[in-house]
Amino acid sequence: MTDLLIHIVVLLVLPPLMFGVIGKVKALFAGRVGAPLFQPYYDLFKLFRKRVITSTATTWIFSTGPGVTLVTVCIAGLLVPFGHIPSPVSFTGDVILFAYLFGLARFFTAGAALDTGSAFEGMGAARDVSFSVLAEPALFIAFLVLARISGSLSVNGMVQGFTTGFSPETIAPVILISLGLFVILLTETCRIPVDDPATHLELTMIHEVMVLDHSGPLLGVILYSSAMKLFVLGAFLLNIAVPFSTGNSWLDWAVFIAEMVALSGIIGVIESTMARLRMNRVPVLLVSAVLLCGFAFILLVR
């Protein structure tokens, strides 16, 4: 019961902290002091207090975009185990629901973007759905590898087996799909090298440009959901990439939070040291993620 409560509290409260960590790491690389660690929380509170300005061209779809994104990410967060502690909800086939919930969010976010009747938002929506065409197969091949290793079709079952140790022939595939899943994480959360979350030039934006016209609480919900999406996908990746569990519940939670901070730090390092890829090179990156996961599967069934 306490695990369930801690899971929900961690899911709802911790995600904006990751954005703060990324900001601090980038500031460190740039030689600045940077924004405070809890700046994203201050931003959220400020946004929720503001008024909304809606475009005259929009319909009711405009406010469903942020709403659907928030709900789907929350529900997806309930499916993923945090730090090898079993998730609150688990059933056969929930891994497919996990992937398709993000698809639902993408549909309505892109719809809200097209609702404004602006060329920039249309650009971001077109790019976002086009990149997902290559990211989804990579994600599902990674699921196949995990299903074959663990023999289970739920997210809980897929990652639980890792705490009891590896059989030698699964180590190489797991490393490969960890890399593939990391690329998918960067794509889905629109970080460098796929998209630059700090710039507001239309040539370089994907996710940021889709939410240009949202303001006030709607923008706050979007910011919060993107933090939560990074958190949930990162938690999924960490279950596979860091397969050690101490067995003590409280220690596991502490280790998990430390792992998430470390992951955010790594993302911050990547953002500080790499530049964004040219837009026509991003499909190449995604195809390489597909190939990594595909090769992992071939290694497994060989």
Place this chain on the structure above:
Amino acid sequence: MSTILVLTAITIAAVSGIPGVLSRRDSAAGQIVASAFMILSAAAGLFGAAIQLTRPVTTGTVFPWPAMGNTVVGVDPLSAFFLVPVFILGGLGSVYGLGYWPAAHGSRNPRRLQFFWGLLVAGMGLLTIAKHQMAFLLGWEVMALAGFFLVATEDHREESRQAAWVYLIATHVGTLVLFGLFAYWKSRTGSFLMEMLPRETIGMNGLNVVFLLILTGFGLKAGIMPFHFWLPAAHANAPSHVSAIMSGVMLKMGIYGILRFVSLLPDPPVAWGALLLTLGMISGLLGVVYAIAQHDLKRLLAYHSIENIGIILMGLGLALLGRTAGRPEWVVLGMAGSLLHVWNHSFFKALLFFSAGSVIRSTGAREMDQLGGLAGKIPWTAALFLTGAVAISGLPPLNGFISELFLYLGLFQTTIAGGTGSAAVIAVPVLAMIGALAVACFVKVYGTVFLGTPRSPVGDDATEAPFTMRLPMIVLAILCGTIGLAPFLVSPILDAAGAAWAGRPLSDVPPLASLVPLGTLSVFAVTLALTILATGVVLSRTKKTGRSAGTWDCGYALPTSRMQYSASSFAQSIVDLFSRVLKPRIHHPEIIGPFPLPSTAESHVDDAVLDRFLVPAARRIEKTIGWFRRFQHGVTQRYLLYMLVAVVVLLASQIPFGEILNRFFYR
């Protein structure tokens, strides 16, 4: 009991158009009578089908058929399963036609449409319950010819006529193949009855031939690639409710044919399941890729039908592989996914075609790049189209997700279990890609047509659809939602139909509910739907305290509606990704000098099979055979000469040339 009900339903449907034909051209009464008959027939047929699905009893009613001896019809759970979309769409489409194609307001050929609509539904009903190949063929031909006349309803338009001709050619080639199949069947077994084919009488080679004939003949009707060439033009140029019933039900009759006849073949080898799975993957992927390259609303929806037929075939391939490998879970999951997708596709594709019809009726335009911002003017149509779009993209909590989930679970099982047929797992990333492409395509369609600002003045006088058009759409949307939110309601039906296909009693196959946690799924779907509604309501309250202004658009001062992303530009990245397959043709504008004159740009994607292969091949054949035209000159004297030459040659064949040569040269 159910056979009598279904036969009554078929008869009522067949005669439903006759009162209309006998009445005046612009009388509304004939149309209303026809719709009433169709609703009656739908009620009877659905009741009969429901009896079979809940309490399956295999019966056969024998009818005398002068030339063949006897013919047999009977309803079993598989037939009943396919009868449900036939009658639902038959009834709903007829009601839709009252508002969409009203006889009293100058629509083209309304009486003919009603007449052949009834015949189409009757033909499809007959072929579904036929247990004798001749009755099957009768129903098949009635359906095919009725379809031809329905596609050609707007015969004053050149494209409709051409589409109808191509459709007729394709369906008759398919019927020819079916003739070959039934003739071969009869020559080996001695009867036309649709019963299990014994292995000894036909041998493995014969079975393979039979399987390929089934696939070709029914594939031409179902729209499997590369036999899909008739589909886009026919569905795009028919009236929208005709497109709905063709897309939603007529394609499924091809699937029914494949299902029924393959179930009669014993011991399927691995190659059959693998072939079906491969064809399903190709149709699914290429169908949606072609769809995303279209900018005509109904042509796009037609290509999506090809994609969904591909998904249905994938499920069927998985089920066949399960039969070969002896894994009942694969059979159950594959058949459940395939069959449920048959129903799901009928419902959401019909919903989409009905909404598209509403758009076309209010704006007069099928071209998406001319539309935009219609959600404010026709809100009901927009909301119903959104429901269909979310359903066809396979997103939770609607019904498309449930059938794709069954398919995914079955395919994942193949890799966990391993062994024969486990290479089916390659279908999983393909299915994922199909899903992502479908999301992309329907975001494009919904965003271009309903959202944003109008791109041209065609939509300025758009009015909402009348009640007769909205009611069928609402019913279909409710069906989509029900299956998505409560899948446990349909799982016993899927079990019954799947067991009927596998030829096993119901107690022998593992029930679907034991393989998939349907209750938990349902709870999830309901929670998802409720929380989205609640969040939406809360968030739209924020608009009350806010204010509105023009789109900020990063500070751009004078945006116009032509600056928005159009349908073609939205799809451009994906079309470029698949450009090797699609080969888009782009005519660039001519820009010469510093002050160029107005110019046009145009881009389109040809259909691979029709425009790049069949039409050029037909032209070449026509040129070669054109040499023989010199013999058709119309001069009577020369025709008499042909007759004289033919008589002389025939008489000469009686001369014993061997004898003559012997006498002259050897004696």
